Amino acid sequence: MATKPIRRKSPIQKKPSRKTASKRKFVPLIIGFIVVLFFAITIYHYRDALAYYFSFRSRHELKEAESSKVEEARIFQVLKRHHPKVAGFDVSEYQGTIQWDQVKTVEDTFxxxxxxxxxxxxxxxxxxKFATNWKQAKANGxxxxxxxxxxxxxxSIKQAELFIKTVHLLKGDFPPVLDIxxxxxxxxxxxxxxxxxxxxxKVEDHYKVKPIIYSGERYYKDFLKDDFKGYPFWIANYNFFVENIKDDWLFWQFTEKGTIPGIEGPVDLNIYNGTPKMLNYQVNSK
Structure with a gap:
């Protein structure tokens, strides 16, 4: 016996209510407002640094640099925030030939x-470049x-022996540094x-001073902090929103995009967690 095919009713598609459609229209506006608010807060936070860069100071020329203006503003802000803590930098052969007599300040100010x-x-x-850089750094104060x-x-022992053979520390120099x-x-x-x-x-036995350990903050927290207590730490953290050195850091490398007269290309910048008086005492008390 033949049967008639059953017709299936297509599902009824409901039209979005006016209230739902209205909510959807407001989503892009809300997102846009949040973005604008974020940039407004950022600009306000860096107002002093931005004012510095866009001022008409005759002694400060705006040049095209590898780092962005936002990063330059952050550098200025971090250095200003940490005054009177001490600013410094670090170099290797990758910076090429350095004009050490020109290396005086960063951002024309600090x-x-x-x-x-x-x-x-x-x-x-x-x-x-170590021998030249080592000699010239001392000569330029x-x-x-x-x-x-x-x-x-x-x-590890062969690595320590190479360092000891290469580096002759004098009074007034920092302790040796292990970069891991x-x-x-x-x-x-x-x-x-x-x-x-x-x-x-091995290095401490030779120089009679406890070395400094350098590493990134994540590496420090995951592998070094618990097992190397008692050592001073030099920590690298370039996070845009990190603006203060932490209490357990002796040094903070806060950017790799610094600009220093006398050095071509970007340079790592650092802050010592203390005043000039504290720094001089530390290096001259050994």
Whole structure:
């Protein structure tokens, strides 16, 4: 017996109510308002720095730099906020030939008092510009420090021996610096920590002063903070919204986009967590 096919009714599509449609119209307006508000707050927050950059000061020429104007404004704001703490920078062979007699200030305003200079990397690499930079920094009145770039997969004692052979510290210099940024590829993190402690002990035994450890903030929190208590830390954090040095940081590297007369290209800038008097006491009390 044949049956008639059953017709299915198509679902009734409801039209959005006027209230729903009205809400949808307001969504872009709300988003736009939030964006405008965000930029307004940012501009207000950096008002002093922006006023500085867009002023008509004859001694400050606006040049095209690798860093954006917003980053330059942040640099100015951070340095101003931390006065009278001490500003400095760090260099390696990648900065090329530095005109040390021109290295006086950053942003034409803030005096530069110290510099960290890369000396060695791994077990067999001496920075090509270290000898010159080390000598010239002292000659131009900067407090200087030397750092070693640690390679996790190379022998820690050989790395320490290379640093000791290369760097001769004098009274008034910073303690040695161990720069650790990478995780090992061929060993465990625990094994890495053993190697770091061997480097630190050998270097401390030689120079009779506890070394400084440099690293990024995340690396510091995840791998170093708990196991290397008692060491002074130099921390890198370039976060746009971080504007204050933390109590447990001896130094803060707050940008890699600084502009300094006498140095071509961007430069890392740092703040010492203390006054000039405290800094002079620290480097001359050894």
């Amino acid at each position: 005096a530069l008092s110290f510099v960290f200079i890369r000396a060695t990397a791994g077990k067999n690499r001496v920075d090509k 900067l407090i200087r420090g030397a750092y070693h770039y640690y390679r996790p997969n190379e022998n 940024e990478n995780l090992p590829k061929t060993q465990s993190v625990d094994s890495l920590k053993v190697g770091l402690k061997r480097w630190l002990k």
